[in-house]
Amino acid sequence: KEAALRGADALLICTEWKSFRAPSFDALKDALTTPVIFDGRNLYDPKVIARYGIEYFSIGRMAA
Template identity: 90%
Template sequence: EDLLLCGTKEAALRGADALMIATEWKNFQAPSFDAMKDALITPVIFDGRNLYDPKVIARYGIEYHSIGRMAA
C-alpha cells in the first residue's frame, strides 16, 4: 500500500491497525489514550521508546508491548 501523509498524529491513528512508536518527541508523550483506543481498528501499541507506563495503558483496555523493557 502507498504511504499516506497525515496532517496530525490523531489523523494518522484513524483506521490504523495498530500504533508503532519510534520517537521520543514531546508531542507524543501525553496522548489521550481514550482517543487512541477509539481511533485504532485494534487497540494495540508497540512502543520502541518505552514512553508509557504499561499499568496506565492497561486501564484503558489497550494491548501494550514495550520493546526492550524488562517485564515487571
C-alpha cells in the same frame, strides 16, 4: 495526531518527541481498529495503558 490513526491496525512508536508523550489514550483506543501499541522508546507506563484496555508492547520491559 490521533486523527492520523483512524482505521489503523496499530500504533508503532519510534520517536521520543514531546508531542507523543501525553496522548489521549481514549482517543487512541477509539481511532485504532485494534487497540495495540508497539512502543520502541518506552514512553508509557504499561500499567496506565492497561487501564485503557489497550494491548501494549515495549522493548526490554515485562508486560503489565
